[in-house]
Amino acid sequence: MQVKPSGTLDEYLAPVTIEEAARALADGRASVLAGGTDLMLQAANGRTPYRGRLVNIRRIAELRGAAITGGRVRIGALTTVTDILNHAELAKAVPVLRQTADKFASNQIRNMATIGGNICNASPAGDMIIPLLALEAEVELASWDGAKIRTREVALEKFFTGPGRTVMERGELLTAVSFAVPEAGHRVRFAKSGPRPALEISTVSAAFAATCKDGVTTNVRIVLGAVAPTPIRARSAEALMEGAECSGDLAARAAKAAAGEISPIDDVRASAWYRTHLTEVFVRRLIEDVCHG
Ligand SMILES: Cc1cc2nc3c(=O)[nH]c(=O)nc-3n(C[C@H](O)[C@H](O)[C@H](O)COP(=O)(O)OP(=O)(O)OC[C@H]3O[C@@H](n4cnc5c(N)ncnc54)[C@H](O)[C@@H]3O)c2cc1C
Incomplete structure (x- = not known):
């Protein structure tokens, strides 16, 4: 069966620098192609019709790779899920990213799927987004203002406005996501469920982050995926736990509070x-894993 993509494509560009890409996107008449694992399916089924010009960003080397400098992790938008799985320094500093990548799709998809594509697709079930929200990450956006590159940073928590919708303006390119390296003793864990252990879009996903010292929890963040129009922070459950003594009873009460904050x-x-x-x-x-595991 031949699948015909929706929307028309009259131009294809493969820039090699961020500036070339930003210029190619500037008139808002272009679709960005990274790994294509969401875009090509959505163009085929009519959910995201092509905008006329396809800008393939995969040749922009400066967009790929992760680095840790000055206490911050910076991951380029084109970094693939496989890159994250194979990055030893990243795995040591922020094990939850490898843990999440390990539950993501199949090897073939991981080789193509990028972190920037996962964020920009803005699915409430996007797996990499969940630990990044627990790490209080921000995204870097670039665009062409007619004379030069304009950049801005947006907190990831403020980035999503609905399923498939973000604050990104037409013509903007997501260039990287960054966050502070977690302090010693701060632990972050991820869990997801689908009918199969990997290879599956999450039915529900969650991340929990906290520092548990002398039986007291601080810096608590609870993030939930696939249970609301966007991934969410469970703020009342976080408030219940912040500064509290970590007991089995507290874990049960916080879990109930978190379940009360969703709109599945x-x-x-x-x-x-x-x-x-x-x-x-x-x-x-x-909570039990982070505080008592
Ligand atoms: C079989 C299968 C299994 C899957 N399993 C999972 C899974 O387990 N977990 C999960 O979270 N997802 C899963 N997915 C979805 C998908 O693989 C991911 O969302 C992936 O990270 C998307 O990245 P990509 O590079 O392929 O994005 P693309 O498809 O290239 O792009 C996705 C969207 O983001 C835009 N975009 C991409 N990069 C940028 C950028 N830098 N700046 C601006 N806009 C950009 C594109 O224009 C498009 O609208 C699966 C998909 C398939 C087909």
Whole structure:
């Protein structure tokens, strides 16, 4: 069967620098192609029609790779899920990213799928987004203002406005995501569920981050995926735990509070009831793992 992409394509460009890409995107009449694992399917099924010009950013070497400098991690938008799995320094400093990458799709998809594509696709079920929110990451955006490159940073938490929607303006390119290296003793864990252990879009995903010292939890962040129009922070559950003594009872109460903050839907993957149940189970297990594991 031949699948015909929606939208028309009358031009294809493969820039090799960020400036070339920003210029190619400047009139807002272009679609960005990174790994293509979301875009090509969505163009084929009509959800994201091509905009006329396809700008393939995969040859822009400066967009790929991760580095840790001055206490900050910076991951280029074109860094693939496989790159993250293979990055020893990153795995040591922020193990949760490898843990998440290890639950992501298949080897073939991981080789193509980029972190920038996962963020820009803005799915409430985007796996890499969940630990990045727990790490309080921000994204870097670049665009061409007619004379030079204009850049801005946006907190990842403020980036998503709905399923598939972000604050990114037409013509903007996501160039990197960055966050502070977690302090010693601060632990972050991720969990996801789908009908299969990997190779599957999450039914529910969650991340928990905290420092548990002398039985007290601080710097608590609870992030939930696939249970609201965007990934969310469970703020009331976080407030319950912040500065509290970490006990089994607290974990159970925080998990219940987190489940009360979501607005899940019934769809082909799971019912809203099951998503609520899974959220509570995941949050409780993650808290127990971080605080008592
Ligand atoms: C079989 C299969 C399994 C999957 N499993 C998972 C999974 O387990 N977990 C998961 O989270 N996802 C999964 N996905 C979805 C997908 O692989 C990821 O979302 C992936 O990270 C998208 O990255 P990409 O580079 O392929 O993006 P693309 O498809 O190239 O782009 C996605 C969107 O982002 C835009 N975009 C990409 N990069 C930029 C940029 N730098 N600046 C501006 N806009 C940009 C594109 O224009 C497009 O709208 C799966 C997909 C398939 C087909």
